[in-house]
Amino acid sequence: MRILHTMLRVGDLQRSIDFYTGVLEMDLIRQSDNEEYKYTLAFVGYGDERSGAVLELTYNWGTDQYDLGSAFGHIAIEVDDIYGACEKIRTAGGNITREPGPVKGGTTEIAFVEDPDGYKIELINKKFAGKGLGN
Ligand SMILES: C[C@@H](O)C(=O)SC[C@H](NC(=O)CC[C@H](N)C(=O)O)C(=O)NCC(=O)O
Numbered sequence: 001m002r003i004l005h006t007m008l009r010v011g012d013l014q015r016s017i018d019f020y021t022g023v024l025e026m027d028l029i030r031q032s033d034n035e036e037y038k039y040t041l042a043f044v045g046y047g048d049e050r051s052g053a054v055l056e057l058t059y060n061w062g063t064d065q066y067d068l069g070s071a072f073g074h075i076a077i078e079v080d081d082i083y084g085a086c087e088k089i090r091t092a093g094g095n096i097t098r099e100p101g102p103v104k105g106g107t108t109e110i111a112f113v114e115d116p117d118g119y120k121i122e123l124i125n126k127k128f129a130g131k132g133l134g135n
């Protein structure tokens, strides 16, 4: 078994596609409508589903916002240079909500960016990927 995707309900599909492709440099892999049940799916990621897990952006027709609640945490992305990545994301209009630097209580360098619906995306510097807090 392997993880295929994480599904996120979004309030404006093009706004989300623009963010994940334009700001986080993902590919738009495929998109499909379900006319009967009135929703559209857009799969975005770094390479296709055979090479790794992707995000499944789900737009329910006519629903433009959701209560994210307090349970969802974040999706993590590995970046080669977290400081440079944050500058590029900021320049591209992304909302960095936690500046890059060592995680509290550890050494792993992280940052957070929020997507257009408020979902948190954690950026982790490549040299720390898979090392937890890095201690
Ligand atoms: C393609 C596969 O990865 C899917 O996740 S499609 C599954 C399908 N999704 C939806 O219906 C999304 C819209 C829905 N209103 C929602 O917001 O979740 C699904 O969950 N189908 C249910 C089923 O029983 O088939």
Ligand code: NI
Pocket: 005, 007, 056
């Ligand atoms: Ni799915």
